[in-house]
Amino acid sequence: MDSAEFGGDDAGETGASDEGADAGAADGGGSADEGTDPEGGEGDEQAEAICAALSFDNILDEAACVRIQGQSVELAAADEVELCRRLWIDLLGSSPTDHDYEESCKWRSTEAIVDDFMSRPDYVRLGQRHWADVFHFTSAIARWQDIADLDAKAGELYTGETSLGEFAVEATTHPAFLGRWDGLDLVAYSFLAFLGRDANPAERVALMPLWRMWDERDTPDPFQANARGVVLDTRQCAAPFTGQCHSELWGDEAVVIETPVPGDMDPNGANVIPHAQLSASQLGVLRRPGELIAAHEAFYESFVDDTLERYFGYDLGSELPAVRQRLVALMVETGGDVVALERTILTSQLYGASNEYAEAVDENEDHWDPPYWHGPLKLMDAEVWLTTAAKLTGVDLGHCDHRYPEVQSGASGMHPHDYPLTAEGTPDYGFRDRAALLGGCPDQVDALRELRTGLIAALTQATITEELCGLATESSPIFPLGVIEDPSDKTEDALRVAADQVYASALVKPIPADAMDGVMAGVDLCRDDLNCTPTAFATETCRLVLKSADLIAY
DSSP states (O other): OOGGGGTSHHHHHHHTHHHHHHHHOOSSSSSOOOOOOOOOTTTTTHHHHHHHTOOOHHHHOOOOOOOOTGGTTTOOOOOHHHHHHHHHHHSSSSSSOOHHHHTTTTTOOOHHHHHHTTTSHHHHHHHHHHHHHHHHHOTTTSSHHHHHHHHHHHHTTTTTTOOOOHHHHHTOOOOOHHHHOOOHHHHHHHHHHHHHSSSOHHHHHGGGGGGGTEEEEEEOOOTTTEEEEEEEEEGGGOOOOOOGGHHHHHHEEEEOOOOOOOOOOTSSSSSEGGGGOOOHHHHHHHHHHHHHHTTTHHHHHHHHHHHHHHSSOOOHHHHHHHHHHHHHHHHHHSSOOHHHHHHHHSTTTTTTBBBOOOOOOOOOOSOOGGGSSSOOOOOOHHHHHHHHHHHHOOOOOOOOOOTTOOOOTTTTEEEEOOOOOOTTTOOOOHHHHHHHHHTOSSSSSSSSOOOOOSSSHHHHHHHHHHHHHHHHHSSTTTTTTTTSSSSTTOHHHHHHHHHHHHHHHSSOOOOOGGGGHHHHHHHHHHHHOOOOOOHHHHHHHHHHHHBHHHBOOO
């Protein structure tokens, strides 16, 4: 057997098909009439008239109407299983089992599922992981306490306790950020984090004065030998050098804190103030760069584009500028409420549309339907896939701690972290190391998060699935109770039922009809092989399901 028996090649080799992943060639839930304009350009009065006669509960769908319903396209809604898997993976970081589906998705409205999932800690954790990637968290460079604090503040974005603007104002001069970057990089990574692009050389030089006073000093820490604390060196802008902290790029701006002891040039003296000792009024002055960034015209637009791409898998903001514009307006109206933005996206018809459609065979990309005529089609990232595989096989692999790719130590041992512990009491990096081979759990210095495909990824997945399925038992979620009712029964019906149950437990649906021929070929091979037992057949089925495109693409 190979994974094509379950509806697709190994995702590592195919990327779940380039056309599908890009939502490229497709007929859609309802194809547009021949001769319509998928671009829905300005002045399309017919499309506008169609949309004017419709009513929408969601502002995203309303903004997209001219380019979808206005082109005589009707989105086909994803069924309960497809939508449950999409939401579970996107919001909770793994694929649901059949039990998860029955307990949390079946017979529930989209709004109820979204509200439930967004209230769970896993949703907050995935949001924090996103910002850990943005800021490149690592205690190999920054203090672990500072990272923990900024990570907690990122979590408040996803509980509704902090607005995006408030977060940006604080983050750009937070010690976890200042301890990670210095010099012109402080400008560059502020732009990357909040404006969606790198600062150009002129912007770096022109804005660097607003961060000029920040520096670092060695700071003893019992749990981190390399700890360096962030300090404010007020000497950098002491008279007559106040111009060193002045910028005219975004208006006439200066960030200057008076020296407490004029004339004192001691690098460890009173004029060099630890971040923790700064007063509220001093911090109010020092956070001016963050205020300027949060007021930039690209601030909300960048975040909207990034959020749309995370949930749809492509640059929807550029494909549908009207959607971006309306969601930016929502951010303005709500004062930068991230939860409100994400709930609007997740409860839209466009996000909830089905991605299961027949692909047109046409090499000319100009003839492909636009991706927004169908639901999102993405690939699991490394950590989601590994978490799912471990969950389905019942094997405890642990997890990563997105804050600390490598836990540091000092005289009193290692600093606090969320890794499971080995028998020796050290962090268990088993999950991290496996995920890193597939582009997950990045070290944030030499490796960043990426979605890897190709032969190496396929071989790595094959090795991991063989390991996990070999450790699974009949009590594992992927082997539902009774899957091997009689260990000596190698009849065609018994093996087919076993394969179907394994597939259904992982994909929450039976093997599709177009894959059944492949399954039966595997059944015949097992029956002809004297060494193949029903249990071995179920184990092989587990392996193929875990690395199939049906599981990995969602």
